[in-house]
Amino acid sequence: MWRNYLTVGYRALTKNRTYAAINIVGLAIGLAACLILLLYVRYETSYDAWLPEADRVYQIQTFGTDPETGQNIAMQAVTRPIGDALAGDFAEIESIAKLETDPAVVLQGGNAIGVEKSAAADASFFDIIQLPFIAGDRRGALRDTDSVALSRAEAMRLFGTTDVVGRTLTTARGGEKFDLRVTGVFEDLPRNTHLDLTMVRRFNSAEEEDCPWGCVNGMAYAKLKPGADAASINARMPAWEKSNVPARDIGGRDIAATTDWRLTNVRDIHLGPAQGGDRPGNDMRTIVTFTIVALLILSMAVINFVNLATARAGQRAREVAVRKVLGAKRRQLVGQFLGESLLVVAIAMTIALALVEITLPAFSRFLDADLDLAYLGGSGLLLPIVGFTLLVGLLGGLYPAFQLSRYQPGAVLKANKSSTDAPGSARLRNLLVIGQFAVSIGLIACTAIVYHQTVFARTVDPGYQRDGLLTVRGLRNPEAQAVQETLLREIAKVPGVTAASATRLVPAEGPTFFNSVVVPGRSAPVELGWYSVDPAFFDTMKIDRVAGRILSRTHAADSIAIDQKLDENAAEAAARAIVARGLNVVVNESAARQLGFGAPAAAVGKHIGIPIFGEDYGNATATIVGVVRDARFRSVRDPVAPAIYYDNGVYRYIAVRFERADPAAVRNAIEGIWRRLLPTLPFDAGFAEEELAALYGADEARAQAFGGFALFAALIACLGLFGLAAFTAERRTKEIGIRKVFGARVRDIVRLLAWQFSKPVMLANIVAWPIAWWAMRDWLNGFDARIPLGPGPFLLAGLIALAIALGTVSGHAIRVARLNPIHALRYE
Known part of the structure; x- marks a missing residue:
């Protein structure tokens, strides 16, 4: 019996090669995309699970x-x-x-x-x-x-x-x-x-x-x-x-x-809220999103299968009727059509696994992940793949099987028709097409928004000049501190270098330091960023002064540096003298607002209390001598930190500004100076543009992967629409012939068929836009600096989907519209 079912199924596929190819290719792409995404999800949720206990x-x-x-x-x-x-x-x-x-x-x-x-x-x-x-x-x-x-x-x-x-x-x-x-x-x-x-x-x-x-x-x-x-x-x-x-x-x-x-x-830890460990983490929303995308792509492939099966089901009405007359039970017919469905899915799964094997290494490198497709062993997927094949086969074949097996042989044979259409099947197909294109439109809109936010993150004004900036690390080492002034002087002499400064704050580097600031009139202290920079820092970074002045070597209170050569008692005495004297600081605009000043100029000359040497020394009185523009040194996901800039002579980095010079030559020259002055310390330097780009590397890779799978979804929808258009054009050949006899022109026929398939696409926008808007609003809220969520991406997605649908249908419509009507009516 099963051999007969397989033989009939094979003949049905070879008889309708276009139908079979569309079904198998669509399913294969959907299964491959779904498997790759689920492998990535499994990998992301496997972090540290390999550790014993x-x-x-x-x-x-x-x-x-x-x-x-x-x-x-x-x-x-x-x-x-x-x-x-x-x-x-x-x-x-x-x-x-x-x-x-x-x-x-x-x-x-x-x-x-x-x-x-x-x-x-x-x-x-x-x-x-x-x-x-x-x-x-x-x-x-x-x-x-x-x-x-x-x-x-x-x-x-x-x-x-x-x-x-x-x-x-x-x-x-x-x-x-x-x-x-x-x-x-x-x-x-x-x-x-x-x-x-x-x-x-x-x-x-x-x-x-x-x-x-x-x-x-x-x-x-x-x-x-x-x-x-x-x-x-x-x-x-x-x-x-x-x-x-x-x-x-x-x-x-x-x-x-x-x-x-x-x-x-x-x-x-990897998917938790606390990040900032040795390796960048991820978030559960991203994993859930990729899981949903995987299931949506698979569901679109299954929808294609159901759509095309129900569309062509009527052409097998006489076969079903004859089998029933010859004694076939309904369960046998259901078994036959489910068997055909499983055969198609098995072929598609074989092709899908080949696609996964070919593309997985490149996808792993792209996402910087270690994805692996193993069939046997503890992490083997052979049994899940078999189960997946059976599940998809049943999901795709159940409705067509029960629809086909319900035909009444008397009605079919009495009508002397080789084809018929079950009541409601056309409405179901329209609903499924709406669902498919709603998914495609939603994914295209989300991809456009993710792309524009990623570009915005890379190009938004950070408050300083990113290009032409080199960061040299290692200055916190005591050996480097001993020669830091010499280092700065020598670096400033390098051709092309316009400024160099020592700092504890550079783009995309270093921890965030906070200090408790006592504000007169407030009962609780204010937590502000606390960064030591030398006076050349603002000119080197090109951070604009908003009010007052910046730090300077000409004002003694602008520095709280203590000579490192002093013994412990002398150093303690110097620290207490500095605390008694007080210090001058510069704040950024956010800090001025958080301290309670309505305008930057209002902060200049005001006093605050800061424990500059720890609690044992008490609070020092700090005078705000200037306010500078806010500068974003880290990801756009993070708010701009309210910051106090001061100078204690202890730094972590050297920031180097160069213009109209070969960046590699500048770096090599600075490396030569470093190795001459500090032969026992390794040289480590990087360009700010590259290091900031690394902050968004994982986000960009995921965004591009998301966009790629959105294209897969659109491709699957196109395949389904192509099959339906071919079927519709074939079924309406006689109608089109009559219309042409009565004077319809080619463009009238094309417009008729195009409108039939445009309506579901336009209705799909109504379904997709609110869901995509809600999802993207939630995603964008994770960024401190973000693009406005306007109607542009949604309209663009709708137009793209409509163009895809019209392009897919037009070929069939034009071909059928240009046929000589005599070929359709010659036997009437």
Whole structure:
């Protein structure tokens, strides 16, 4: 019986090759797109699930709300004392380990080798984060303070082999050299982890000293005892904070009242609200969006199948009638047509898998993901693919099967017609076409909005000049600090360089520093960004002055730098003298507003209190001497930080402005100066344009992928419309012949058929526009700076869809309209 069904199904496909090709190609494209998207979704939701005992491993994260702005703050970093405090008060916690990013410099053969993906950790770190070790003992890898573990790639880079346990590394930190003993080698970390480590050393005793509760530096991980409930710990955390977290802020800020800590499972970090770890994260909305797009594309392919099957079902009416007369039961007919549906889906799935195999490597590189299609094993997809094929086959074949099997043989044979159309099937086809084009229009509109927002993010005025700007890192190293003035003078002499300055704030770099500012007349302090810059910073960045003046070397109070050569007592005395004297600062426009000044000029000359050397020294009186324009140094997703600029002589970066010069030549010249003055430190520099572009790299890749799949959806809709147009043109050949005999012209016939297929497309706009508008409004709200959500993208999407529909239908319409009517009426 099944052999007969397959034979009949094969003959039905070969008899209608156009119908079969459209169905199979449409299904194959839909299945391939759906599989690729679902592989990406699976990959994004698999982060850190590979870690042993991942269900018991949690990251302690920081959450808070700015009392002034109401802005929510979520960070993976925590204050260092939190770990020790929690471990002693919650019995469910088995152990806690801290991890702090610590870029290292390895001295080898007279060369300084930079290790950017280096970190310092507690001795228990590898007991909690159980990385797979290929050499050495994981449990004792950080037992001693001079211990260090390397990744496979780092061991090969530094030693040329992974057999390095027991060997010594010489590192430079703070102007001193330290020898570290290699105690283990761990496997290179996969991409689907929030960690990005190639070297992990043990914290030394000086680093393990407690820092104040307001100090945020590094991450902390907790391993819970078997059966412990993290939700219970999080529920008790607010009460614990009130009784254990001190209000240590010199400005009177209650840390416990403004900051919360929660345990987040490592598997949820990548898609969680707290970002800013070693690797960029994602958000659950993006994953849900890609899942919905995958299902929509698949549903469009299934709709094509149902549409074309119901459209051509009438042509098999006599076959069904004859089979019923010869004794076929309805369940047998249903089984036959479901079998044909499964045959088509099986062929389409085979083609789809081939398409996935071909395109997956390029798609993985494009999204910087490690996507893999395996058929067997723990992550194998053979059984899901078989189940998927059966599900799609049933979804696509059930309605046509039941519709075909319901024909009454008497009515069909009595009418002596080879074809007929079931009541309501035309209305169903129109509804399905509306649904298809609603999806296509919605995706096209969303793609246009995402594209324009991405372009806007790259091109919006940040408040400073991005092009012609080079950032040199590494100035916080004591060796570099000792020669920073010489560095700046030498860099300024490079041909093409117009300005150079030292700073703790550059585009797309560095953490955000905050300080508590006491404003006269306010009971609570204000949290503002706190950045040390030298007086040349504003001219180098080309940040405009709005009111007052900028910092200058000619005013003693403009600098609070302390000579690094002073002994401890002399340095403390100098700090107290500076606090008693006060300092001058410059603020940006946002800070002036947050401090309560209606206009920038009103802030000039006003006084605020700032703890410039920590709470032990008290607040210093800061005089605002100038206001500068707001500058956006990070992503457009983040609000412009209200900032105070001051000069304490301690910086992280050198910003270099160059004009009318070869950028590579400028960089090479500066590298030569660096290596001459600092031969033991690696040179690390990048152009601001490139580094800012990297901020939006993941967003742009996802946007382009989204646009690509929107085109796939439109292509599938076109295939379905093409098939329906061919069928309609074929069925209406006789009608068109009669119309031509009565004087209808070609353009009249084309307009008639085009209008028939234009109506569902125009109705699809009514369905698509509100949904796309709501979705894009929600997405754009995630950006601080965003494009206006006007009608343009929606009208454009509707016009594109209409043009696609008309272009698809016109070929059939013109061909049928130009036929000689005698060929359609010769046998009447």
